[in-house]
Amino acid sequence: MISVLRNPTYAKLFSxxxxxxxxxxxxxxxxxLLAFDIAAGDAxxxxxxxxxxxxxxxxxxxxxxTALLARLPRKPVLIGADLIRAAVAAVLTSAPAHRSPR
Structure with missing residues (x-):
C-alpha cells in the first residue's frame, strides 16, 4: 500500500x-469558533x-x-482559488469580535 507513494506524481497529489x-x-x-465568538447562544x-x-x-x-473555467489553464486557476480562500480565512480571523454585553 505504501509502495504507491514511490510514484512522485502520486505522492505530490496525495500530499x-x-x-x-x-x-x-x-x-x-x-x-x-468565530460563530461562538459572535453569537455564543446562537452559534x-x-x-x-x-x-x-x-x-x-x-x-x-x-x-x-467548472464549466465556465474549463478552457483556462488549471494550475493558475487552482492557485488563484487557494489564494482567494486564504484571503477569506485571513479576513475572518482578523475581523474584530463584536461581543454583546451579557
Missing part, C-alpha cells in the same frame, strides 16, 4: 490532498447556515464554475 483536507478542517474549526444556528451555504456552493456553484 496536496492531505494539505487541502487539513486546511478545510482548520477553516471549519475557525468558523465554529449552532450560524454554523448551520454557514454549512448549508458551503454545501450549496459544492452542489450548485462548483459545476457551473
Amino acid at each position: 496536496a490532498q492531505i494539505i487541502a483536507l487539513l486546511g478545510t478542517g482548520l477553516l471549519t474549526v475557525a468558523l465554529g 449552532g444556528v450560524i454554523m448551520g447556515v454557514a454549512m448549508s451555504i458551503k454545501m450549496i456552493a459544492y452542489v450548485a456553484v462548483a459545476p457551473i464554475t
Whole structure:
C-alpha cells in the first residue's frame, strides 16, 4: 500500500490532498469558533447556515464554475482559488469580535 507513494506524481497529489483536507478542517474549526465568538447562544444556528451555504456552493456553484473555467489553464486557476480562500480565512480571523454585553 505504501509502495504507491514511490510514484512522485502520486505522492505530490496525495500530499496536496492531505494539505487541502487539513486546511478545510482548520477553516471549519475557525468558523465554529468565530460563530461562538459572535453569537455564543446562537452559534449552532450560524454554523448551520454557514454549512448549508458551503454545501450549496459544492452542489450548485462548483459545476457551473467548472464549466465556465474549463478552457483556462488549471494550475493558475487552482492557485488563484487557494489564494482567494486564504484571503477569506485571513479576513475572518482578523475581523474584530463584536461581543454583546451579557
